[in-house]
Amino acid sequence: GPSGVFRADEALVPRGTVDTDHAGHSGAGFVNLENTQGSYAEWTVRAAAASTASLELRYANGSAADRPMDISVNGTRIAAGRAFPPTANWDTWATAALPVSLKAGANTVRFTSTTADGGPNLDRITVR
Template sequence: AAATLYEAENGTISQGVVESNHAGFTGSGFVNLDNVAGSSVEWTIQAADPGPVTLALRYANGTAVDRPMTVTAGGTATTLSFPGTGSWTTWRTVTVRVTLTAGANAVKATATTANGGPNLDSLGVDPSSTGTDWSR
């Protein structure tokens, strides 16, 4: 199956706001997470089958400081780096391989430092074996 895109602005946002003042996002905007530890976006994603998928978080971080986030999915938590992208209009993708159950799965990205998360654009879910089914 092809990759599926879940927009950040359609997720459940805790301590963040939807904005559109930095170009290059998909959908209607991005989530500007508050600059606090614990700011988060959560999605409910659908898996046709149990097994591994690649999650791809698209983000911008216009600062020089990493904005790490813990990503929980399928019962596991992984802390990922979201290093500076050079500007708030330069978007990059960070990926992590996780194992889902069939049906609905919660995926939550939570900022771990007082700087909060980066600006989050979307969550991609790629069920291919290579996890490289991304055109962006």
């Protein structure tokens, strides 16, 4: 099946930035989504053939509350308001995984903030 690591600087982030001011991110930076409902980060994942994969998101949430996001693949929402719980501080990263169905060719994977607080900070996604 498809595999790969997709870093913050490879994401489309129309309402947010790629920042470096918290330790522990794995690449050039991490995605800091705008603190507003609807801000999102989107990666394009290429698969040679249609397949089921595990999608793992590495994130940090230094706030005291969950930072829920919708997760969609190719425009279809596969998780609604999934909770990303606090990770103690913005330098502490956690991973969350879910199964995804990919088609052959380019797939879009999007994480969308569902509350006015915005999503957590996003370091990378791993597909395996």
